[in-house]
Amino acid sequence: MAENPDRNAPKPALQLKSQKFREARQGDWRLLNAQLEKAERDGLKSFSIDELLNLPVLYRSAMSSLSMAQSISLDRNLITYLQTLCARAYVNIYGPQTRLKEVLAGFFVRAWPRSFRSLGLELILAFVLFFGGAVLGWLLCAQDPTWYGFFMPGEYRSVDSSVAELKETLGGNTEDQALSPFAVFLMGHNTQVAIMAFAFGIMFGLPSVALLILNGIPLGAMLWLFHSKGLGLEFAAWLSIHGTTELFAIIIAGACGLHIGRRLIFPGDQPRRDSLMDAGRLTGTVMIGVAAMLTVAGCLEGFGRQLITESWIRFAIGGAMLTLWLSYFFFVGRERKHG
Amino acid sequence: MAKPAKRDLMSDAPYGEYGRTATMIATPEGVILPFINASFGERLGALMIDFLIMAAIPIVVLIVWVILPLEHFSDDHKAASSILQVVSLAAWFFARSGYFMFFEMGPKAATPGKRALKLRVVAHDGGRLTPAAVFTRNALREVELYIPLGVILQTSAGMGNSWVSLAALLWALALVLLPLFNKQHARLGDFLAGTRVIHIPKASLSYDLADLDGDAHLGLTFTPDQLAYGEMELQVLEQVLRERKPAVMRAVADKIKARINWQAPKNSADMPSDEAFLRAYYGALRAWLEGKMLMGKRRKDKHDAALT
Numbered sequence: 001m002a003e004n005p006d007r008n009a010p011k012p013a014l015q016l017k018s019q020k021f022r023e024a025r026q027g028d029w030r031l032l033n034a035q036l037e038k039a040e041r042d043g044l045k046s047f048s049i050d051e052l053l054n055l056p057v058l059y060r061s062a063m064s065s066l067s068m069a070q071s072i073s074l075d076r077n078l079i080t081y082l083q084t085l086c087a088r089a090y091v092n093i094y095g096p097q098t099r100l101k102e103v104l105a106g107f108f109v110r111a112w113p114r115s116f117r118s119l120g121l122e123l124i125l126a127f128v129l130f131f132g133g134a135v136l137g138w139l140l141c142a143q144d145p146t147w148y149g150f151f152m153p154g155e156y157r158s159v160d161s162s163v164a165e166l167k168e169t170l171g172g173n174t175e176d177q178a179l180s181p182f183a184v185f186l187m188g189h190n191t192q193v194a195i196m197a198f199a200f201g202i203m204f205g206l207p208s209v210a211l212l213i214l215n216g217i218p219l220g221a222m223l224w225l226f227h228s229k230g231l232g233l234e235f236a237a238w239l240s241i242h243g244t245t246e247l248f249a250i251i252i253a254g255a256c257g258l259h260i261g262r263r264l265i266f267p268g269d270q271p272r273r274d275s276l277m278d279a280g281r282l283t284g285t286v287m288i289g290v291a292a293m294l295t296v297a298g299c300l301e302g303f304g305r306q307l308i309t310e311s312w313i314r315f316a317i318g319g320a321m322l323t324l325w326l327s328y329f330f331f332v333g334r335e336r337k338h339g
Numbered sequence: 340m341a342k343p344a345k346r347d348l349m350s351d352a353p354y355g356e357y358g359r360t361a362t363m364i365a366t367p368e369g370v371i372l373p374f375i376n377a378s379f380g381e382r383l384g385a386l387m388i389d390f391l392i393m394a395a396i397p398i399v400v401l402i403v404w405v406i407l408p409l410e411h412f413s414d415d416h417k418a419a420s421s422i423l424q425v426v427s428l429a430a431w432f433f434a435r436s437g438y439f440m441f442f443e444m445g446p447k448a449a450t451p452g453k454r455a456l457k458l459r460v461v462a463h464d465g466g467r468l469t470p471a472a473v474f475t476r477n478a479l480r481e482v483e484l485y486i487p488l489g490v491i492l493q494t495s496a497g498m499g500n501s502w503v504s505l506a507a508l509l510w511a512l513a514l515v516l517l518p519l520f521n522k523q524h525a526r527l528g529d530f531l532a533g534t535r536v537i538h539i540p541k542a543s544l545s546y547d548l549a550d551l552d553g554d555a556h557l558g559l560t561f562t563p564d565q566l567a568y569g570e571m572e573l574q575v576l577e578q579v580l581r582e583r584k585p586a587v588m589r590a591v592a593d594k595i596k597a598r599i600n601w602q603a604p605k606n607s608a609d610m611p612s613d614e615a616f617l618r619a620y621y622g623a624l625r626a627w628l629e630g631k632m633l634m635g636k637r638r639k640d641k642h643d644a645a646l647t
Contacts, residue, residue, distance in 0.1 A: 074570055277530065
């Protein structure tokens with residue numbers, strides 16, 4: 001095999017085709033490798049315009065080298081190297097999008113409201129479940145006040161509290177700081193509840209149903225308590241300033257959980273794995289928005305509720321927020337109808 | 340993901356690492372790239388490192404709290420101490436919910452633990468890794484791990500029902516072990532988000548082992564009958580030659596010589612060293628197989644029919 005017909009040639013060119021191929025291309029590979037190391041170390045910002053323009057060219061040439069090498073070369077080191085190089089280049093070029101402005105615009109103008117709208121019926125179901133829980137809490141307490149202690153163990157606003165005490169809990173905390181640690185804690189807690197309601201969807205959505213009802217009951221119970229002491233309106237105002245945002249967010253999270261459960265039980269024409277993946281993508285998008293809503297709610301709760309004590313202003317802000325959210329969800333990001 | 344058809348030996352041993360499976364991902368250019376799936380051990384290791392870092396956050400906060408003379412501070416500077424409390428609460432919240440999401444949404448698409456083990460998250464369909472996918476895969480950690488663990492801890496602290504705790508234990512165990520029962524070692528959150536965790540090794544371009552000129556000077560030639568091996572054996576031979584362990588090279592050389600009926604030179608001074616022999620044989624075998632490959636004829640291993 002390895003016979004050399006011309007031993008006296010000054011520079012013998014006895015080479016395999018794969019070796020010639022390698023010799024011709026390896027300069028590009030090494031350059032791409034160096035560029036990738038630079039990108040991994042310093043980020044793409046350190047690239048000059050020429051280097052940036054050259055990067056996709058090098059990437060495509062490496063990709064084509066790989067296809068070529070796989071059909072002509074049996075040098076495993078070479079193919080391994082090219083596979084790794086292409087994989088690294090691929091994750092660098094198709095990695096997470098880094099331009100923050102585009103990501104934000106794409107998310108808030110299109111992805112989020114559209115995903116929200118495609119939840120549809122699940123939103124209504126989550127709404128019914130949550131407020132069904134609230135009605136249940138109210139009715140049970142109205143029938144027998146001892147239920148209140150059962151639902152809200154350890155709550156300082158109990159059936160025995162006087163009207164004055166209750167009223168005090170609704171007032172602004174003028175002496176305290178605007179952004180109290182308690183508000184941050186509540187925000188964290190609510191985010192946790194929302195994530196749970198969402199993630200429980202994977203258990204066929206049943207725990208999400210339970211979680212929605214269980215979070216509705218205390219609301220009904222407290223409404224009943226304040227109503228029975230003649231403070232119903234004040235309480236509703238106190239709650240509405242942030243509650244319209246916060247409860248809306250929790251209901252959306254519950255709807256996401258229900259959506260996952262439904263797609264898991266009834267995958268339709270798709271394989272169950274694909275159906276789950278679709279559902280995960282859709283609800284994941286909605287849930288990032290929910291986290292943003294909960295942040296807004298936390299700010300309203302931390303600042304607004306402490307500083308604003310007039311019931312009607314509280315109502316106005318709560319109502320305005322609700323209108324804002326609803327019109328945002330129903331009108332932003334609609335695809336234009338042609339014709 | 341359909342099981343990759345046996346395209347060639349490279350896909351059975353992605354990146355030259357035997358015993359690992361690969362996820363085939365079609366890039367937008369239409370090239371099918373194999374990505375090595377992160378093994379269960381690697382994923383567990385990365386998780387442990389991340390948990391250690393996460394555990395360090397509250398500990399650091401606590402140490403700062405103890406070291407600084409803060410007993411009087413909170414009375415003197417009400418606003419400042421409240422800000423401190425807010426910061427520490429936010430740190431705790433970040434540690435639980437935001438840590439994984441923050442790092443995986445970044446340009447490296449990996450947490451520090453994953454980065455240490457050369458892992459990273461990719462989208463299974465070959466597209467970009469979206470923030471929504473990262474959120475979903477990490478939100479599912481709640482169900483997979485945190486909530487069952489919480490239930491178990493509550494029971495061991497004397498509250499809660501032991502049956503519920505047992506169920507939680509089984510649930511968590513089943514989900515933690517799920518990556519062992521699918522080829523791509525994906526956990527539940529990966530399935531739901533359409534992501535996979537892959538391992539990207541560092542590979543360097545080594546020298547080419549085939550040196551036909553040098554071999555020709557040695558005067559070692561082989562007949563096509565003597566080149567009685569396939570691609571698999573060629574690659575094993577390549578590995579032996581790159582590792583250069585004398586004992587292994589001796590054993591392999593003896594085995595090949597016996598199989599191909601090699602006639603040793605009469606003069607013992609002409610006897611090539613094991614390495615020289617193996618390299619010559621490697622070069623000849625590769626030239627033979629590659630030549631046939633160009634004609635579309637392949638021999639996967641020695642059990643395949645010989646090429647003519």
